[in-house]
Amino acid sequence: MTMKDTTFEIRAYGKSELALLYFPKAWSARGALCNLNYWINRNAELRASLQDCGMSSKSKHYTPKEVALIVHFLGEPLL
Numbered sequence: 001m002t003m004k005d006t007t008f009e010i011r012a013y014g015k016s017e018l019a020l021l022y023f024p025k026a027w028s029a030r031g032a033l034c035n036l037n038y039w040i041n042r043n044a045e046l047r048a049s050l051q052d053c054g055m056s057s058k059s060k061h062y063t064p065k066e067v068a069l070i071v072h073f074l075g076e077p078l079l
Helices: 015-022 029-042 044-052 064-074
Strands: none
16 A cells, blocks of 8 residues: 655645545535534634634635644645
8 A cells, every 4th residue: 555645735725625625525615615614613723813814704715824724723634
């Protein structure tokens, strides 16, 4: 059995794009995003950190700083 030698890249991601990396088997991008938002909202420290760095719920993208926070609290998505 061989292991993939990949590392998740911290960069700007569309919200649905990142959500699909965390939930690749979701029925839709919207479903994946709902799941990711659920995880974020259940983690008070992550939610507060994202708010402190200026994350907007209206934005369609996560900044590299926001992605770094999400990965710090939730771990890297499976690639």
